[in-house]
Amino acid sequence: MSGEGKEPQAIRKLQPGRLVIASHNPGKVREIAALLDGRGLDVVSAAALDLPEPEETGTTFVMNAELKARAAADLSGLPALADDSGLCVDALGGDPGIFSARWAGEDKDFARAMDLIEAKVAESDPNPARTAHFVCALALAWPDGHVEWFEGRVDGTLVTPRRGTKGHGYDPMFQPDGHAQTFGEMDDDAKNGVSHRADAFRQMVAAVF
Structure with missing residues (x-):
């Protein structure tokens, strides 16, 4: 596994062939597939294989990513890559964090989730700090139980009104530091x-390819 503060040292390289992306989120699958383009991998989503979505019972992004990757690798008999990511808002003590998807509900209504964040931030302070960051944990699991994981982060600011219709999830309300566009506009x-x-992918590519 990769270690915080160290260059990732992979025990095992990922060989060309079929790889399961352990997600049922089309936007996330598309984004991950683009990041893997040109690596000699035949990418297939968990949804395309009709694999069930495991309950995310972990208490960290890494734990939930590993849980999803292990489940997909076990059921498919193939290497599996899972992502667990979320938005951490400073004014909300890091919420929604690992519960980012759950704030959108079973119907994945992220417009409602963004409304909820705006309401809670406004309640937290008359002039709240609007700093936030996204975290992404990647877990790469093989059917024999071996797992590698990597964690990435980007800092930014929450914007209102929200801008852009690209991306997915909370992208329209997040403007990364040093950029004039939100993720929803990029x-x-x-x-x-x-x-x-x-x-996170840069770390993974350096380690496993």
Whole structure:
């Protein structure tokens, strides 16, 4: 596994072939597939294989990513890559954090989730800090139980009104530091150059390819 503060040292390289992306989120699958393009992998989603979504019972991003990757690798008999990511808002003590998807409800209504964040931030302080960060944990699991994990982060600010219809999840309300556009306004190439997921992928690519 990768270690915080150290260059990731993979015990095992990922060989060309079929790889399961352990997600039922089409936007996330598309983003991960783009980041893996050109690596000699035949990417297939957990949804396409009709794999069930495991309950995310972990208390950290890494634990939930590993849980999902292990489940997909066990059921498919293939290496599996899982992502667990979320938005951490400073004014809310880091919420929604690992519960980012759950704030959107079973119907994945992220517009409602963003409304909820705005309401809670407004309640927290008359002039709240609007700083926030995204975290992405990647777990790469093999059917024999071996797992590698990597964690990325990007800092930014919450904006209102929300801007952009690209991306997915909380992207329209998050403007990364040093950029004039929100993730919701960026095209895939621009976002993949600066995002928390791209940060985690850079670490993974250095380690396992």
